[in-house]
Amino acid sequence: MIAEELLRFISGCVSPFHVIQSVTELLNAHGFHPLSEADPWTLTPGESYYVTRNGTSVIAFRMPAGPWRGFLMSASHSDSPVFRLKENPETEKLGAYVCANVEKYGGMLLAPWFDRPLSVAGRVMVRSGSGAKAALVNIDRDLMVIPSLAIHANRTANDGASYNPQTDMQPLMGSELAKGKLRALIAETLKVRPEDILSSDLYLYLRQPGSVLGLDGEYVCAPRLDDLVCAYTTLRGLLASGNRTMLPVCCILDNEEVGSTTRQGADSSFLHDVLARVAADVHPDADALSRALSASFMVSADNAHAIHPNHPEKYDPDNACRMNGGIVIKFAANQKYATDAYSAAVFRTVCERAGVPCQTFANRADTPGGSTLGNISAGHVSVPTVDVGLPQLAMHSCWETAGVRDAEHMVKAMTAYFCSDYRGDGSSFALN
Numbered sequence: 001m002i003a004e005e006l007l008r009f010i011s012g013c014v015s016p017f018h019v020i021q022s023v024t025e026l027l028n029a030h031g032f033h034p035l036s037e038a039d040p041w042t043l044t045p046g047e048s049y050y051v052t053r054n055g056t057s058v059i060a061f062r063m064p065a066g067p068w069r070g071f072l073m074s075a076s077h078s079d080s081p082v083f084r085l086k087e088n089p090e091t092e093k094l095g096a097y098v099c100a101n102v103e104k105y106g107g108m109l110l111a112p113w114f115d116r117p118l119s120v121a122g123r124v125m126v127r128s129g130s131g132a133k134a135a136l137v138n139i140d141r142d143l144m145v146i147p148s149l150a151i152h153a154n155r156t157a158n159d160g161a162s163y164n165p166q167t168d169m170q171p172l173m174g175s176e177l178a179k180g181k182l183r184a185l186i187a188e189t190l191k192v193r194p195e196d197i198l199s200s201d202l203y204l205y206l207r208q209p210g211s212v213l214g215l216d217g218e219y220v221c222a223p224r225l226d227d228l229v230c231a232y233t234t235l236r237g238l239l240a241s242g243n244r245t246m247l248p249v250c251c252i253l254d255n256e257e258v259g260s261t262t263r264q265g266a267d268s269s270f271l272h273d274v275l276a277r278v279a280a281d282v283h284p285d286a287d288a289l290s291r292a293l294s295a296s297f298m299v300s301a302d303n304a305h306a307i308h309p310n311h312p313e314k315y316d317p318d319n320a321c322r323m324n325g326g327i328v329i330k331f332a333a334n335q336k337y338a339t340d341a342y343s344a345a346v347f348r349t350v351c352e353r354a355g356v357p358c359q360t361f362a363n364r365a366d367t368p369g370g371s372t373l374g375n376i377s378a379g380h381v382s383v384p385t386v387d388v389g390l391p392q393l394a395m396h397s398c399w400e401t402a403g404v405r406d407a408e409h410m411v412k413a414m415t416a417y418f419c420s421d422y423r424g425d426g427s428s429f430a431l432n
């Protein structure tokens, strides 16, 4: 069942570094070859490859056995809104407590983080020879909690609360005797000396495992569904794609939640750099990439807001979507969603062929809404782009809810997409 597979995948993805580790393990198991950006590439027709950057972004692709015209791409993101540990990660309070010292990463819903078992995972730079090397760490036990203030001390807590991340959200991790022990625990987990830890990128994560719920088991609930459900289902589509006249490319990119402007984000050279080298390997003439891009297409896959049962007034009544109703095509006049009539028509046709239902989403005209990867990646790799996603509730909570059947729909649709014989130029297309 896709829901169980998805939950297993998400449970290992406790930080963006662990997302890419899980993805590359899957790619390795399916015969993909790792490439380094630092080395020359020799690509063999019929073989499959992947490239990572920063250990938090990956681009995987399959070389067709014969001639190909362009790229059929997908983009999703590896990061989620979360608390990040500061470089000095401990604060002593009142001579009685040691708290973790954290700051927000991305547009978080803060309230769901209270009173939950939390732990720490990410990347640590460990001294090695004359330099240092990265090591992934996951403290695999319940380690800390962000305690609520009791109702007795805050009688208006249920009347609409606001939280200060510096004062209200610092997790408790021990008594005064715990001072200095977090760093020691990380070193012990990595089997290194604490003084050999030079720096770190560490994040909190919710320890509660995901679950399938609902009277008919129709919902999947888990941390980081935005956007790991799209990362996983687009990857499954790539892994299932067979004979091709187009070159399928699955991108899972970091830092979407903070604007994508990093060296590994959608607003970097990463995708363009990879595509240029793939195009040059096959057609060494100067305009090879431009010709390939003119025949290419991008599916930007990031979750959408399902209509909320208790707050329907927050949605456009005619462009709202519901969980288990199919893949959502997202539209916005300001082009924060890159969908236009052409790209929507392509994706609807893919879904029709795959027997998968589609829905639409547009924000209320008085609501600015969110943004995603599509219009950012299109600034670097300018191809027709559709923004799609799976409908979900509680976006940017640490515990989100989506539809089980929609994950199945996405795998089917992305498999059909990556296998399709797309012939299009931005004004007309055919899918064979």
Ligand code: ZN
Binding pocket: 077, 226, 227, 256, 302, 303
């Ligand atoms: Zn997202």
